[in-house]
Amino acid sequence: MDQATKLIKSISLPKFDRKEALPVVSIAAAASIFYASYRVLSSGQKKHKFKEIPVPGSAYPYVGHLMSLGDIPGRTVAKWHNELGPIIKLRMGVQNWFMISDPTLAHKVFVSKGAETSSRPHNVFAHDHHSIGGMGISFSQPNGRWKVSRAAAISVLGPKSVEKYMPLIREESKELVNRFIECSENEGSVNPFVDLELNSMNIMFKTTFGRRFDSIQHPEFLKLTEIVDVTMKHCALENDLANFLPIVSVFDYFFDSQSEQKDFIENERNPFFRRLVKEAEQVEGPNVVKSLVEDGFDLTDDETMVLTSDLIIAGTDTVSVTLSWNIAILCGHPDVQHKIFAELDKFIESNGRVPHFNERSQLPYCISVMKECMRYRPITPFGLPHATHEDLYIDDYMIPKGSIMISSMNSIHKRADIYPDPETFIPERFMNNLKTMQSAANGRLEDRDHYNFGWGRRMCPAIYLAETEIFSAFVQIYSRCIIEPTSDGFPDIDGARVGSLTVAPVHYKVKFTKRSDALI
Numbered sequence: 295m296d297q298a299t300k301l302i303k304s305i306s307l308p309k310f311d312r313k314e315a316l317p318v319v320s321i322a323a324a325a326s327i328f329y330a331s332y333r334v335l336s337s338g339q340k341k342h343k344f345k346e347i348p349v350p351g352s353a354y355p356y357v358g359h360l361m362s363l364g365d366i367p368g369r370t371v372a373k374w375h376n377e378l379g380p381i382i383k384l385r386m387g388v389q390n391w392f393m394i395s396d397p398t399l400a401h402k403v404f405v406s407k408g409a410e411t412s413s414r415p416h417n418v419f420a421h422d423h424h425s426i427g428g429m430g431i432s433f434s435q436p437n438g439r440w441k442v443s444r445a446a447a448i449s450v451l452g453p454k455s456v457e458k459y460m461p462l463i464r465e466e467s468k469e470l471v472n473r474f475i476e477c478s479e480n481e482g483s484v485n486p487f488v489d490l491e492l493n494s495m496n497i498m499f500k501t502t503f504g505r506r507f508d509s510i511q512h513p514e515f516l517k518l519t520e521i522v523d524v525t526m527k528h529c530a531l532e533n534d535l536a537n538f539l540p541i542v543s544v545f546d547y548f549f550d551s552q553s554e555q556k557d558f559i560e561n562e563r564n565p566f567f568r569r570l571v572k573e574a575e576q577v578e579g580p581n582v583v584k585s586l587v588e589d590g591f592d593l594t595d596d597e598t599m600v601l602t603s604d605l606i607i608a609g610t611d612t613v614s615v616t617l618s619w620n621i622a623i624l625c626g627h628p629d630v631q632h633k634i635f636a637e638l639d640k641f642i643e644s645n646g647r648v649p650h651f652n653e654r655s656q657l658p659y660c661i662s663v664m665k666e667c668m669r670y671r672p673i674t675p676f677g678l679p680h681a682t683h684e685d686l687y688i689d690d691y692m693i694p695k696g697s698i699m700i701s702s703m704n705s706i707h708k709r710a711d712i713y714p715d716p717e718t719f720i721p722e723r724f725m726n727n728l729k730t731m732q733s734a735a736n737g738r739l740e741d742r743d744h745y746n747f748g749w750g751r752r753m754c755p756a757i758y759l760a761e762t763e764i765f766s767a768f769v770q771i772y773s774r775c776i777i778e779p780t781s782d783g784f785p786d787i788d789g790a791r792v793g794s795l796t797v798a799p800v801h802y803k804v805k806f807t808k809r810s811d812a813l814i
C-alpha cells in the first residue's frame with residue numbers, strides 16, 4: 295500500500311545509527327516472520343465448523359494483503375467482492391479485516407449486533423494522543439463517556455440545532471459561488487477544491503466556535519487545515535503500521551517515532567483548540583461550545599476540546615470532497631444540469647429566491663442527483679472501521695473477537711440488485727425515495743437510499759448538517775451557473791486521489807459560467 299510504504303520510508307532515525315540498529319531489527323523481523331508463519335501453518339490445520347469466509351489469493355507472507363490493495367484500495371476490494379462474494383477476509387499483517395458488501399449482512403453485523411461491533415480498532419495516535427486516552431467521539435470506545443460525547447454531538451448537530459445555523463450556511467454557499475464565478479471570469483477556470491474546503495471549514499468553524507475566515511490565506515485557516523490534514527493522516531488505520539506489523543513497534547521503541555505525534559497534539563493541537571474553546575464562550579451568537587454548556591452536558595474542558603476537534607476534522611473534508619465529486623460528475627452531464635436548471639427555475643419563478651432545505655420536496659430531481667452522485671462516487675472507501683469486542687456469530691459465520699469490520703462502500707453502492715445498471719449515472723433511480731438522508735439512514739433497512747454515513751451506534755451524527763450544506767451549495771451553484779469543461783477537457787472521474795480517510799477526484803479545473811437565463 296502506497297501510504298504504508300511511504301510511512302516505512304519516512305521513519306526517521308533521530309537517536310540511533312541505522313547500522314547499529316540493524317542487527318536488532320533483523321532478529322526481531324526474523325522472529326516475527328517465524329511466528330507469523332507458524333500461526334498461518336497451525337491455523338491451516340484446524341477444522342472449521344462455521345462457513346468459511348473467502349480470502350483473496352494475493353496475500354504475501356507476514357504482510358498479508360497490505361501490499362496488494364493497489365492505488366485505489368476501495369476498487370481493489372470491490373473487485374475481490376465480485377469474485378468472492380459479499381463477505382471477504384483480508385489478512386492485514388497480523389490483523390484480520392472482514393469486508394462486507396451486502397447491506398442486509400452489514401445491517402445484521404453493525405445494527406442487530408451493534409453491542410458487539412461498535413468499538414473502534416485501536417490506533418495509537420487516534421486513541422492515545424488525539425483522543426487523550428479515549429475522549430471525544432470518533433475514536434473513543436463505546437463506554438459511558440463516549441455516550442455523553444455522542445449524545446452531545448447529536449444534540450448540537452441534530453435538525454433542531456442546525457436550523458439556528460441555516461442562514462449562515464446559505465450565506466457561505468452564496469459566497470462560495472461568488473468566488474467560483476469571479477475566479478472563472480478572471481482566470482478562465484477554477485480548481486474548486488480549496489474554495490470548497492474554505493466553505494465547509496467556515497460552516498464547521500462558525501457552527502462550532504462562532505467565527506469564520508475571509509480568505510484561505512487567514513493564518514488560523516491555514517493552521518486548522520494543517521491540523522486536520524495531520525490528524526487525518528495519523529488517524530488512518532493503515533498509518534499505524536505497528537498494529538499490522540509488530541516488527542514496526544521495534545522501530546517505534548528504538549527510534550521514539552511516537553514522540554513526534556505526541557508533540558504535535560500537546561504543543562500544536564491542544565493549545566490552539568483550548569484557545570478556540572475559550573474564545574467561543576465569549577463571542578456573540580449561537581455556537582456548539584455554548585450549546586454544550588447551555589444544554590447541560592457534563593464534559594470536562596479536555597473532553598470539550600477533543601469533541602470540538604473531532605467535529606472540525608470529521609466535518610470539513612467529508613463535505614468538500616462530496617461537493618467536488620458532484621461538480622466533477624455533473625460537468626460531464628450537461629443534460630442533467632439542464633434538468634436541474636428547469637426544476638430550480640420553476641421554484642425561483644414562483645418564490646423569487648432559491649429554495650431552502652425545508653422546501654426540498656419541491657425539488658425531487660435535484661435531491662435525486664445529489665444522492666446519485668454520492669452513490670456513484672462514495673467519498674470514503676471503507677467508512678470508519680469498527681472492531682468486534684466479542685466473538686461474533688452471524689448467519690453461519692464466526693468472526694473472532696478483535697477483528698476489524700468494514701463496510702465496503704464501493705461495492706455496496708455498485709450492487710446491481712439494489713442499483714440496476716450500477717456503473718451508469720442515473721439520478722432518476724432515487725425519485726421514489728425523497729426522504730432526507732438523515733431519516734433514510736436512521737430508518738428501516740429497506741428504506742435506506744445509500745450507506746455513505748455508516749451504520750448503527752457509530753453512524754455519522756451530522757448527517758442532517760452535511761445534507762443541508764450539500765443542498766445549499768447545490769442550489770446556489772445550479773441556479774446561477776453552468777459548469778463547463780476547460781480546453782484541457784473534462785474532469786477525470788475514473789481516477790481518484792486517495793487520502794487518509796476519504797477519496798477525492800484527481801485535481802481538475804472547470805468553468806463556472808454565469809447562466810445567461812439565470813433568474814437570480
Ligand code: HEM
Nearest residue numbers: 431432605608609612677678747748749752753754756760
Ligand atoms: C457527506 C458528508 C459526510 C459523510 C459521507 C460522513 C460519513 C461518516 C461515516 C461513514 C462515519 C463512520 C460511521 C460508522 O462508524 O459506521 C462518520 C462518523 C462521524 N462523522 Fe460523518 N460524514 C459526513 C459529514 C460529517 C460532518 C459534516 C460532521 C460534522 C460534525 C461529521 C461528524 C462525524 C463524527 C463526529 C463521526 C464519528 C461518530 C462516532 O464514532 O460515534 N460527519 N461519518
